[in-house]
Amino acid sequence: MxxxxxxxxxxxxxxxxxxxxxxxxxxxxxxxxxxxxxxxxxxxxxxxxxxxxxxxxxxxxxxxxxxxxxxxxxxxxxxxxxxxxxxxxxxxxxSMQPLTAVSLQLARQDIDLRARRLAIVEHGHLNSRDDEVLGAALAGLMVLHRKHERLAAAVAADNERPCNRGKAPAYRAH
The missing domain is CATH 1.20.1480 (hypothetical protein mp506/mpn330, domain 1)
Structure with a gap:
């Protein structure tokens, strides 16, 4: 094709x-x-x-x-x-850019969302000949990107808390 x-x-x-x-x-x-x-x-x-x-x-x-x-x-x-x-x-x-979360919990959520996005893309679900698989892949990517946008807002707010200012990210970008 x-x-x-x-x-x-x-x-x-x-x-x-x-x-x-x-x-x-x-x-x-x-x-x-x-x-x-x-x-x-x-x-x-x-x-x-x-x-x-x-x-x-x-x-x-x-x-x-x-x-x-x-x-x-x-x-x-x-x-x-x-x-x-x-x-x-x-x-x-x-892409889904890594967030610079200083909180370990938020950093883990970021890594999880990016890994799930990568699984959809790398496993070829977007190239499936099955229309249901293709639709599910697109729907899944929509959900993951939406969650990542919300997580980015939460990370920004968390990183600005006085106790977190100046801290290094919990995980470095891979």
Whole structure:
């Protein structure tokens, strides 16, 4: 399967996951987001490729629209998830940066989240031919990135406590 078809398949699966997992008080916003993701998938399948490794402009515009929606509204979905869908083309998989937690418990949570993300990516679940496995992988990555964002806020607050200021991180980045 070409990188473009793989990305289109991931985007279509992501649109389905968004419809089932996104939250927004105005339901039409969820449909708008899912529609932008589907538009990107359709554009990947129908627009000519100008340069290998590049996303065709109509698809890039739709991905940008979806990214803007995810960053401007809280759908309970991190914008990083779009990077997993387009990574077959771009060759860049979103990362989950290590946090510099001084608290051992928070550092362990960080390591656990990053290990679970790595398991999904490295075990090839995003390349599965089974639509349910692909959808579950995308949903799992959404949850892990969301938890990591919340953990980052908790680490920042914990590191600023007077008793923790100036302490070295509990674990060094691996």
């Amino acid at each position: 070409s990188a473009y078809l793989a990305s289109a398949r991931r985007l279509m699966a992501l649109a389905t996951v968004v419809r089932g997992r996104a939250y927004h008080p105005q339901r039409y916003m969820i449909e708008t987001l899912a529609g932008a993701i589907e538009d990107a998938a359709i554009a990947l399948q129908t627009c000519p490729v100008d340069e290998p490794g590049q996303i065709p402009q109509p698809a890039a515009d739709a991905v940008r629209e979806a990214t803007d929606l995810l960053t401007q509204h809280d759908f309970m979905i991190p914008a990083a998830i779009l990077g997993y869908a387009t990574s077959p083309i771009t060759g860049t998989v979103p």
